[in-house]
Amino acid sequence: MTNDSTAERTAILAERTPEPLVVPxxxxxxxxxxxxxxxxxLIADGELQSYTDGRSRRITMxxxxxYIARRVASADAATPSTARRSALQHNHRVLDGLAPRAS
Incomplete structure (x- = not known):
């Protein structure tokens, strides 16, 4: 049996295996x-939804x-624009003495 057939079987199983709705x-x-x-x-702050099933806690996928989408969105909002980023980079080069000198 080759690695290709093992990889193919793994891919087929991944397609057939449903993603869990909840995880421990x-x-x-x-x-x-x-x-x-x-x-x-995160659970206490209401960032993640969870419940107990008997003595086991489960968190919804x-x-x-x-939660990840909210974190990515807030990180994107905090990222400076391209123009601002370029200006900041230029200022750092000037401060570091790396900017080209005018002749």
């Missing part, structure tokens, strides 16, 4: 790249996606 905290934290303290704070 450990999986959610791994997806978000955070630890327990920050993750549970939709709320994880929405």
């Amino acid at each position: 905290p450990k999986v959610a934290w791994r997806l978000l790249g955070c630890g327990n303290t920050h993750g549970y704070q 939709a709320s994880i996606r929405e």
Whole structure:
């Protein structure tokens, strides 16, 4: 069996396997790249939706996606425009003495 057929089987299984609607905290934290303290704070702050099923907590994948989308949108809004960025870069070059000198 070659790697190609293994890759093909993996791709087929990925297509057939539905994405979970909810995940346990450990999986959610791994997806978000955070630890327990920050993750549970996100739940307490209402940033992530969760519920308990018996003694197990579950976090909705939709709320994880929405949280990421909000963070990306706020980061995009905080990014300076291209013209402003160019001016800032020019100012840094001048301050560092790297700007070309006028003849």
